[in-house]
Amino acid sequence: MIEVEVHEQLRAFLRSQGEPYWPHHLTMARLVARALRLGRSSLIQTGIPTVGSYGRHRLSYLTPVLIWPGPAIVVAPVAVQQRLLLVEIPQLQQWIQNHKAIRTGDRWPGEDFDGVLIVSPQTWLDNALAGYPRIPKGIPTIIDGADDLERWARDYLRVSLNAEDWHQLMLARPDRAAAIRDARVRMTRAIFQHPPNPYQCCLLEGEERHLLEHLYTILGKSGATREAIASPRHRRSDPLPNGTEIAGGNDSLPHSWERFWQELNREDRLLWASVDREAGQFQLECTPIELGSLLGPLWSQQPLVLVGGALDLDREATVYREQLGLGDMTCVKFSRDRHTDSIRLYLPEGLPMPNTPEYQAAAIAEIRTILCVSAAGAGFTAILVEDIPFKSKLGSILAAEFGSRVQVEKIPSEPHGILVTGWEFWLEHQGRLPPPMLLAIATLPLPSLENPRVAGRVAYYKSRRLDWFRQYLLPSALNTLQRAIAPVRECQGVVALLDSRTLHRTYGRQVLATLGPLARIDYLDATWFNSERSIL
Numbered sequence: 001m002i003e004v005e006v007h008e009q010l011r012a013f014l015r016s017q018g019e020p021y022w023p024h025h026l027t028m029a030r031l032v033a034r035a036l037r038l039g040r041s042s043l044i045q046t047g048i049p050t051v052g053s054y055g056r057h058r059l060s061y062l063t064p065v066l067i068w069p070g071p072a073i074v075v076a077p078v079a080v081q082q083r084l085l086l087v088e089i090p091q092l093q094q095w096i097q098n099h100k101a102i103r104t105g106d107r108w109p110g111e112d113f114d115g116v117l118i119v120s121p122q123t124w125l126d127n128a129l130a131g132y133p134r135i136p137k138g139i140p141t142i143i144d145g146a147d148d149l150e151r152w153a154r155d156y157l158r159v160s161l162n163a164e165d166w167h168q169l170m171l172a173r174p175d176r177a178a179a180i181r182d183a184r185v186r187m188t189r190a191i192f193q194h195p196p197n198p199y200q201c202c203l204l205e206g207e208e209r210h211l212l213e214h215l216y217t218i219l220g221k222s223g224a225t226r227e228a229i230a231s232p233r234h235r236r237s238d239p240l241p242n243g244t245e246i247a248g249g250n251d252s253l254p255h256s257w258e259r260f261w262q263e264l265n266r267e268d269r270l271l272w273a274s275v276d277r278e279a280g281q282f283q284l285e286c287t288p289i290e291l292g293s294l295l296g297p298l299w300s301q302q303p304l305v306l307v308g309g310a311l312d313l314d315r316e317a318t319v320y321r322e323q324l325g326l327g328d329m330t331c332v333k334f335s336r337d338r339h340t341d342s343i344r345l346y347l348p349e350g351l352p353m354p355n356t357p358e359y360q361a362a363a364i365a366e367i368r369t370i371l372c373v374s375a376a377g378a379g380f381t382a383i384l385v386e387d388i389p390f391k392s393k394l395g396s397i398l399a400a401e402f403g404s405r406v407q408v409e410k411i412p413s414e415p416h417g418i419l420v421t422g423w424e425f426w427l428e429h430q431g432r433l434p435p436p437m438l439l440a441i442a443t444l445p446l447p448s449l450e451n452p453r454v455a456g457r458v459a460y461y462k463s464r465r466l467d468w469f470r471q472y473l474l475p476s477a478l479n480t481l482q483r484a485i486a487p488v489r490e491c492q493g494v495v496a497l498l499d500s501r502t503l504h505r506t507y508g509r510q511v512l513a514t515l516g517p518l519a520r521i522d523y524l525d526a527t528w529f530n531s532e533r534s535i536l
Contacts, residue, residue, distance in 0.1 A: 006033040010063045013095045024334045028060035032305055036068045036140050041304040045311050045333040058088050061142050066098050071114045073141040075124045107134035121152040128298045137301045146308035158287040159259045168254045183215040191273045191282050198388040203452040204271045270456045289460045296325030310482040319475050338517040341489045345518040346496040354443045363442055363498050370496055374529040379437025382419045395420040435490040443499045445480040446473050478514045494528050
């Protein structure tokens with residue numbers, strides 16, 4: 001069987017490298033080989049890998065894919081594709097003496113192609129959801145980076161209207177230019193009446209929806225595009241040079257407006273505006289709230305192997321599969337190595353709750369103390385603060401004491417730098433930074449209900465009597481937390497968690513399970529920050 005050959009080939013290759021390797025390589029390789037042979041979908045949680053060795057699991061799925069006699073598809077971001085094409089695949093092909101064809105692109109190379117096609121998530125989703133697929137069904141598919149699958153799908157399914165789209169609409173319908181201009185003025189006034197918030201967006205409900213519906217009525221599109229379709233990209237037409245499109249009739253609209261109207265008239269859609277108050281501009285956004293029903297039909301079209309770091313605390317990934325509409329599949333979750341992936345967790349007691357007026361002062365004092373204790377150690381420090389006013393305040397206070405070492409959401413130029421940042425910036429740039437000796441976390445990354453988009457999703461869950469905290473907020477926070485601390489595991493550094501909810505809320509046990517393996521400490525010791533120390 002292919003499992004035996006894969007096991008023997010990969011084991012021999014790993015031994016030839018003469019370096020320590022991920023202990024679950026052979027098990028995962030056999031699981032992927034079995035999935036290819038039986039055509040049964042699988043979901044594999046590898047455990048969050050360290051940044052320096054990120055992708056150490058990839059040999060485990062590449063080996064069976066290269067030995068497998070039939071065609072296969074690998075879905076991976078562009079940065080991962082480059083690593084596959086330049087490093088892992090050439091190494092394995094040379095060892096296995098395999099000459100299987102490897103291609104990249106946005107379509108299937110040909111009917112007789114039995115090699116490996118590597119595509120981006122955008123390309124794969126476009127093919128799966130479009131009305132004219134360019135990749136045949138039934139081909140075994142590996143999705144590397146399944147942690148981001150929900151975000152990829154939401155980004156793909158989101159439709160937007162910006163200032164250029166309003167201009168194109170007036171070009172397409174010059175007979176209604178005055179009405180379009182008036183609707184845009186009214187929409188601008190209604191949107192800018194919403195109070196400002198740090199997230200630079202606002203939900204659009206009664207008045208704004210009425211303005212859009214009235215505009216479409218004026219354009220002669222009332223009810224013309226309300227029929228249900230398979231996807232927002234199901235119907236396409238050839239664009240004209242000026243960006244308008246011909247769909248038939250005198251009331252045809254640019255494709256962006258047709259798509260937006262189609263999405264707006266579906267159930268369970270979230271409508272909001274991204275606002276640039278300085279420029280006086282806004283962008284309308286519409287996206288599905290619930291993805292399971294939309295994506296569910298896609299998964300049965302081919303055998304799948306979804307590979308992620310930490311998709312769910314549960315081995316069966318129940319919440320993750322429900323969110324994406326994944327059905328029955330083989331689920332495996334590998335444990336982290338307590339000797340190489342462990343961290344020290346500093347979890348002080350006595351701090352005020354984050355929602356109290358006393359919290360910020362106490363957190364600033366605690367962070368200053370930690371930085372002073374760790375000053376003798378060598379290494380880079382990151383401080384995660386999501387609250388925007390608090391982040392700016394903390395950055396100013398620390399810069400006054402520690403000088404140019406402190407940067408606020410800007411990559412430090414010196415090795416002993418102190419980065420004060422939000423979660424999004426940290427997750428995006430952590431691969432370009434050295435592993436932090438100290439990662440201080442002000443509050444858990446629970447999505448804020450002050451964010452209109454979060455509030456809109458929570459309202460959807462509440463309207464259906466669903467547990468919005470444990471089905472949305474908590475899983476999102478745990479996923480973000482696991483990814484954020486991944487670099488600390490590389491140097492077995494210190495994570496300082498200054499959110500006392502971890503100690504006093506029932507979900508604190510899940511937070512600690514997410515952070516494990518760990519050695520919990522509640523006092524400070526300068527020796528912890530020695531770059532040459534090791535965890536016992």
